[in-house]
Amino acid sequence: MPFVNIKVPQAALSTAQKAEIIHRMTDLLVEYLSEAARPHTMVLIEEVPDGGYGRADEVFVIPEAYRATS
Structure with a gap:
């Protein structure tokens, strides 16, 4: 079973954008794997809360301008 785990900042994607990614x-x-893989493919989009991750020793908080509107 193919499994994809995508982590994004909380509120960065709309429901429609998540559906499109899936x-x-x-x-x-x-x-790549054939049509037989479709019913067994799992795509999980996890939203990480602001302040729950960082890069280069800085805690990340998503700017308001980048938040999804719905």
């Missing part, structure tokens, strides 16, 4: 990632894996 569909496109599934299609990508089917392209």
Whole structure:
């Protein structure tokens, strides 16, 4: 069973954007593995709360301008 785990900042993606990522990632894996993989493909999008991750020793908080509107 193909499994994809994507972590994004909380509120960075809309529900529609998440659905599109799930569909496109599934299609990508089917392209490589065959159509038989489609019913067994799992795509998990995890939202990480602000302040729950960092880079280069800095805690990250998503700017308001980058938050999804729905």
